Amino acid sequence: MATEVSQSQTRAPQPGIDVPGWLRKNLFSTWYNSLISVVLLVIVVQVVTGFFQWAFTTEGWIAAASNGRLILVGRYPAAELWRPQLALALVAILLGLSGGVWRGIAQALTIGFAGMMLVLTALWTQLPPANPPAPLTTELVLVGIAALVGGAYAAGRAGGERLRWPIIVGWFLAYPTIIMILQGFGGTAVPTNLWGGLMLTMLLSVSGIVLSFPLGVLLALGRRSSLPVVKFFCVVYIELIRGVPLITVLFMAQLMLPLFLPSEVRIDAVVRAVVAVTLFSAAYLAENVRGGLQSIPKGQVEAARALGLNVVKTTLLITLPQALKAVIPVLVGQFISLFKDTSLVAIIGLLDLLGVARAINTQPEWLGFPGGVWRETFFVVAVIYWIFSFTMSRSSRQIEANLNRGAR
Amino acid sequence: MSSSSEDIIVCENVSKWFGDFRALNDVSIRVKKGEVVVVCGPSGSGKSTFIRTINRLEEHQQGRIIVDGIEMSNDIRNIDAIRREVGMVFQQFNLFPHLTVLQNVTLAPVWVRKKTRKESEQRALELLERVGIVEQALKFPGQLSGGQQQRVAIARVLAMDPRIILFDEPTSALDPEMVKEVLDVMKTLASEGITMICVTHEMGFAREVADRVVFMDRGQIVEEGTPEHFFTNPHHERTKLFLSQIL
Ligand SMILES: Nc1ncnc2c1ncn2[C@@H]1O[C@H](COP(=O)(O)OP(=O)(O)O)[C@@H](O)[C@H]1O
């Protein structure tokens, strides 16, 4: 703290803003620099005016606007919409509480999440109302969720330390609970083939990270194992998976998983996609965690062993926590790319965010549109992907800053 | 060789190779209960390797090591039993950076000795008080100075109530002004009757508290004796040369 203050005091004086000077120095310092500047300027103006002409004259936005529910939750029945809303509320409360209790990293994620809700709200207010009207409008839900995060954050700060364990237990129960809420008990209320849109995309990427986490950590530990068989198996698995594109793993899961199971067991396409994404992501996670494990100095293990801790306790209490802490930013990065990569499930026929966009384009209502509505629809979907990825990468920078500032 | 019940560490003809390189060459020594032994010698002479064989951070390939009546073998239970009785203080401290000072000290009592958290914390605070840093208990190691970190490391070892403590150049990584605070703690320990083997070049410390000084060179014990003998009347040329360089 003290050093920050003294540094800002000794910073060099800032010169006043001098526009012509800045232009001359940065854009027109030499003749070829001037040429590049002019050419780039022409290109930028062309692209931007072209874009705005299209954006403000096209009628095609109506397709995305009329399909708000499809984009958000797929063909999930309107009467059951309270289920994803409840699930979102659960996440919001847990996240807010964690942010309040732990601050630091959790706080960064909380702010990111609440910010995302507000940005989505802003996006949604641009769209016409749903038809038939939903019991709660999307904007209201999103703002409500953002408010819930804020409230939970305040509660977390007030509650402090003693909320720690309840929250940790809550997070562990969150994933199965959410799946149960979305499906209804026993999977009766809403079959997974109706799940879709942003909800399915989120679900696939969160499942991919949550479920692949234990697997990936085990693979990472296995790869460093002194038992040759274990090590061999882990190396082969990791290198095989990393050597093939996700789409092949997805096809394998769709086409080959049924071969390994008795014929009366039918698993639906979403579960198969989750399995594929999990198996795929575990291999990458394993390599990231292994990197973290390798960065732990040998002295840490020696000190732990010298104190009498056995191999298992040394791993669980000393090396793994440090390794995981070190790779948090990398794991967030992996989550972001997984979030985008799940769009491949559209190819195997799932209605995720991208699949929904493709479905909208083929709806009969828009057949009469000159040139179709695919530009506008894909643009909206791309913006949603971008909002999520961008907020996540901002949070991840925040996390990195927090880790650097924190104890060590 | 006759074995006395007084001997808490017995090494007989211990040898150790790294590949083809013989880092320890027939090292034999007996350390009595409560004895303070200082090990010195040029860099690379095998001092660290030697004391690390005593708690099996390095595996010896020849000879016998018996610690507190337990013979070191490949049996993991023997190794764990020995490690519970033998503490080690490292040159680089090796504190756990993700745990607070207090957690560093309570970790082993809770997870190895199965003491309750409360009991361990109380004892940890006593030990931190004793090494003079109780007010830092809730900080992380990264927030402490080198000397403070090394004192935490000593408290962490003491929390296991070891019968023997091994020190591997505990003051070599410290700024000069912090050496004394660590040596003072070590002197108190020596006076309290804990068996200590210290690899150190602090000859003042050796003169003052050591019962015996051992000089190692090229993986062998070249000479050993009381500090008085060692500093005033060394026999071997190599010892004389070493002392002339260091004093
Ligand atoms: N893990 C290792 N692998 C190979 N050689 C080693 C290893 N550890 C130590 N040595 C070698 O063994 C010799 C003794 O090392 P060490 O016991 O650390 O010496 P000292 O502590 O006296 O400086 C040195 O020559 C060193 O290079």
Ligand SMILES: [Mg+2]
């Ligand atoms: Mg050494």
